[in-house]
Amino acid sequence: MxxxxxxxxxxxxxxxxxxxxxxxxxxxxxxxxxxxxxxxxxxxxxxxxxxxxxxxxxxxxxxxxxxxxxxxxxxxxxxxxxxxxxxxxxxxxxxxxxxxxxxxxxxxxxxxxxxxxxxxxxxxxxxxxxxxxxxxxxxxxxxxxxxxxxxxxxxxxxxxxxxxxxxxxxxxxxxxxxxxxxxxxxxxxxxxxxxxxxxxARTAERMQRSLLPALPQSGPLELAARYDPARAGAEVGGDWYDAFLLPDEALALIIGDVTGHDLKAAVAMSQLRNMLRGIAADRKEPPGKILARLDAANHILYPGQILTCAYALVTKPEPEAGWLLHYAVAGHPPPLLVTREGDARFLEGGRSLLLGVRPGSVRTDAVEPLPPGCTVLLYTDGLVERRGEVLDHGLTRLRGRAAALAEEPVETFCDRLMDELAEGGTDDVAMIAVRIPDTTPRCYTATAE
CATH class of the missing domain: 3.30.450.40 (GAF domain)
Incomplete structure (x- = not known):
């Protein structure tokens, strides 16, 4: 051996x-x-x-x-x-x-x-x-x-x-x-x-951008919108914005986010956006009712699809009356109202669950007077969310930057927010802003030198 x-x-x-x-x-x-x-x-x-x-x-x-x-x-x-x-x-x-x-x-x-x-x-x-x-x-x-x-x-x-x-x-x-x-x-x-x-990812982004609408001519109202795909990584999600004039001349503003980060999410976004357009054009109803109808249709046609959405109407009921914002928010970050003086606050009314979670849920809405010269901003969570950070920090950051930009033209307002706040995010960002005409003179206080 x-x-x-x-x-x-x-x-x-x-x-x-x-x-x-x-x-x-x-x-x-x-x-x-x-x-x-x-x-x-x-x-x-x-x-x-x-x-x-x-x-x-x-x-x-x-x-x-x-x-x-x-x-x-x-x-x-x-x-x-x-x-x-x-x-x-x-x-x-x-x-x-x-x-x-x-x-x-x-x-x-x-x-x-x-x-x-x-x-x-x-x-x-x-x-x-x-x-x-x-x-x-x-x-x-x-x-x-x-x-x-x-x-x-x-x-x-x-x-x-x-x-x-x-x-x-x-x-x-x-x-x-x-x-x-x-x-x-x-x-x-x-x-x-x-x-x-x-x-x-490039194919999904091109498709997504092609589906984003041209902003309507809305008379005295100024509109601006932006979309930016995720800057970290190569993913594209289902974020979208929309704006259109209804037959009664109310301006509809929409911001939404379909779950997912791929071509499927972009396709679902286009389907749901068109569905919401059709419902809003067909039904002269409060925003909460419109979102309830979208939720029911989504449950029938695309079961299991979850999305967040904010739907708002900017109206001026009487020629001499002030502008109003009728809005409803389904699981989405709250709209931000910035006055011309730089006071900024989130609108917390009209809130309900995400769409696609519990069909038949009650969808409430709210009404907010819009002072002259103010700006209303609708945005997706990619603008405020950061990994490892409490959401409140992102909302505080947005409110502070928006307040500082209150006097900027609405196009500059959106550009600066996108440049300064979307940089560190990992998700898509969509936003749409409307500026109410400034019809009242400002009051200035003289200060002796």
Whole structure:
């Protein structure tokens, strides 16, 4: 019977080394997969991945991606010395090269297997502009040996992964080629998935924007509206605004938010918006009754679909009377009233449950006098909600900023709110504002100097 190897036996050392290499391999693959899965945005994920590859597999690495024309763009460059990487990233768009180019990047794009390099000529010996750019990068950042792997996914070449050692130290790349090839495959799939996700998001956003209405000509009333998709991430939701004149010349204002963050939510938004338009145009009823009818129709036609909505009517019953706001709010943030003097308060009347939660729920409404020169703002929760923050903080922030903008034109009023408050959000934002005409003179108090 063959004796078992002892701890000092060469066979035992070989086994231990093989086990350790396998563990290192699995750990590296797991860390790389986690980095790639941490975001659906291409470049942030690749930057996190590059910090795993350097120094585990290279002293510096580059990931170059093809654009729609097939030209390479340097998406990521990671070096042991961050200052070196910054110096080499002065030009992100790499020079073009034809199908005969001898540049390593061009050869890698044409090939199917990893390309190994150990000879790095002087940049003056370059055969074309892309070749020169590569040789200049190797000379600037250092190179003793390199591996270039094409990034292929779904029968397409999406770019090239370059791993470079600057000295003879470190394990031999030949034994790690299967690992490097596996990582390149995972990178390619992540890039392709991110691009597909971005395409779907752009399609949903274009559709959503195309469905948002042109604002009506509403006589003395000034109207402005804004829509902005989520700035963090690539998702698109079901936020919408609407405004139209009814036969009795009342101005209908609507803001809504359908649950979900995808193309399905955008489609549901368009269906429910049109349904609400039809109900409002057909029925001369208070806002609470209109929302109750929308809730009933939503339950019949789209069971399980949940949304929030605020529906308001701006009316002037008599020529000499003041303007009034009739409104109802179903699970939505309250309208904000800002006077011309800068007093801001939320309108808390006419509140009821979200639509789609409990069909048949009572939908109340409220009436608010609108003083001359005031602004009424309807908005979605993306303007005030922040992760890890109490909602009241966001509402307080909105009220303060809106009060400070009370005298600005209504278009500027909306622009500034969007710029200053939507920046830190993770959800879509829609808003619509109406400015009541300022028909009374202001009173000024003289102050002696």
């Amino acid at each position: 063959e004796a078992e190897p002892h701890d000092d036996d060469p066979r035992s050392l070989d086994v231990d080394r093989a086990v350790q290499d396998a563990l290192d391999w699995l750990t590296l693959v797991a860390e790389a997969s986690e980095a790639l899965a941490s975001t659906l945005e291409v470049e942030p994920g690749l930057r996190r991945l590059s910090r795993v590859l350097v120094p585990a597999l290279a002293d510096w690495c580059a990931i170059d991606l093809t654009d729609d024309t097939g030209r390479l763009r340097r998406a990521v460059l990671e070096h042991r010395d961050p200052e070196m990487a910054t110096a080499a990233l002065s030009e992100l768009l790499l020079p073009e090269a034809d199908h005969t180019s001898t540049a390593p990047l061009a050869r890698a794009l044409r090939g199917t297997e990893p390309l190994q390099l150990s000879d790095f000529p002087d940049p003056d010996r370059a055969t074309d502009a892309l070749h020169r750019a590569e040789l200049e990068a190797f000379a600037l950042l250092g190179a003793d040996r390199a591996v270039l792997v094409p990034l292929r996914a779904r029968h397409r070449v999406l770019g090239v992964l370059t791993l470079v050692r600057t000295g003879p130290e470190g394990p031999d790349e030949q034994g790690r080629l299967p690992l490097i090839t596996e990582l390149a495959h995972r990178i390619a799939l992540a890039v392709d998935n991110a691009r597909l996700h971005a395409l779907v």
